[in-house]
Amino acid sequence: MMNQLIDKIKKQNSPIVVGLDPKLNFVPSFIKEKAFKAYGKTNEGVAEAFYQFNKDIIDHIYDEVPAVKPQIAMYEQYGIEGIIAYQKTVNYAKEKGLVVIGDIKRGDISSTAEAYAIGHLGQSNIEGNKERAFKNDFITINPYMGYDTIKPFLDVCKEESKGLFILVKTSNPSSGDFQDLKVGDNYLYEQVAMKVDEWGREHMGQDYSYVGAVVGATYPEVGKKLRKLMPKTYFLVPGYGAQGGKAEDMANYFNEDGLGAIINSSRGVIAAYQKDSYQQFKEEDFALASRQAVLDMKKDLSNAL
Numbered sequence: 691m692m693n694q695l696i697d698k699i700k701k702q703n704s705p706i707v708v709g710l711d712p713k714l715n716f717v718p719s720f721i722k723e724k725a726f727k728a729y730g731k732t733n734e735g736v737a738e739a740f741y742q743f744n745k746d747i748i749d750h751i752y753d754e755v756p757a758v759k760p761q762i763a764m765y766e767q768y769g770i771e772g773i774i775a776y777q778k779t780v781n782y783a784k785e786k787g788l789v790v791i792g793d794i795k796r797g798d799i800s801s802t803a804e805a806y807a808i809g810h811l812g813q814s815n816i817e818g819n820k821e822r823a824f825k826n827d828f829i830t831i832n833p834y835m836g837y838d839t840i841k842p843f844l845d846v847c848k849e850e851s852k853g854l855f856i857l858v859k860t861s862n863p864s865s866g867d868f869q870d871l872k873v874g875d876n877y878l879y880e881q882v883a884m885k886v887d888e889w890g891r892e893h894m895g896q897d898y899s900y901v902g903a904v905v906g907a908t909y910p911e912v913g914k915k916l917r918k919l920m921p922k923t924y925f926l927v928p929g930y931g932a933q934g935g936k937a938e939d940m941a942n943y944f945n946e947d948g949l950g951a952i953i954n955s956s957r958g959v960i961a962a963y964q965k966d967s968y969q970q971f972k973e974e975d976f977a978l979a980s981r982q983a984v985l986d987m988k989k990d991l992s993n994a995l
């Protein structure tokens with residue numbers, strides 16, 4: 691799957707992933723009103739509104755970006771109906787040929803990790819009948835509990851040709867509370883990076899491993915250091931745009947082959963029509979504004995890289 695992602699990045703000249711993180715106040719009123727008329731102001735109503743919102747955005751961006759990253763929390767808060775909207779979003783993105791990174795950030799003891807891995811990347815075996823719950827190509831996972839909790843994910847990835855992005859240095863303001871603690875001569879994030887690199891070497895695609903790393907756009911000096919420490923690891927880089935990550939710093943996350951990183955923007959794309967800089971777009975043209983935001987991000991990055 692890493693090879694396919696890289697091929698698409700090269701073909702579209704677009705190291706960009708759009709985060710599908712819907713919020714009710716991002717959804718235009720004409721979509722909300724229709725959904726609420728059909729299902730009421732209920733979880734089902736929100737789920738319908740989110741799906742229609744995502745679908746229109748996907749229709750307007752799928753030819754310009756290789757991947758989308760739905761953030762499961764945005765859906766989960768609306769219960770089963772929200773999860774169904776997440777699943778339908780993943781399915782629709784796959785139908786449009788997009789690579790899907792399920793941002794689920796799981797991690798637990800190995801028996802539980804195995805269930806997460808099967809559910810989000812693999813297939814369950816129901817007395818001989820195989821069933822797939824979610825069609826993600828990659829998921830994000832949390833390495834805090836150590837190797838035995840990572841292994842079930844690696845095993846399913848191998849079986850299914852899927853991939854992972856493991857949290858190494860996150861983009862949030864307090865990411866240093868633990869990640870920047872010194873462990874011997876290294877920072878904790880460096881220790882984790884070395885492990886992710888080691889696990890990845892046993893799970894190589896063509897040039898890059900299918901075990902990737904999450905490295906926040908908001909710490910470009912760390913990005914530069916990690917780029918050297920993990921040359922075969924693809925980086926998923928959240929934090930560009932809404933969190934303050936700048937295009938001029940993104941070169942730090944790429945290798946000399948022009949590859950090695952895929953930059954995420956969620957709010958900056960899906961809620962673009964609400965920004966002053968896109969006020970030429972009316973609410974009903976929200977998806978066109980998202981497309982414009984992708985084109986602008988593409989230009990912004992290619993000028994900087």
Ligand SMILES: O=c1ccn([C@@H]2O[C@H](COP(=O)(O)O)[C@@H](O)[C@H]2O)c(=O)[nH]1
Pocket residue numbers: 709711761793859860861862904905906928929930931932933954955956957958
């Ligand atoms: O370190 C991390 C890890 C994950 N995220 C996720 O990425 C998006 C960012 O959204 P923006 O609107 O572009 O800020 C969101 O889903 C986060 O949960 C992250 O930001 N940082």
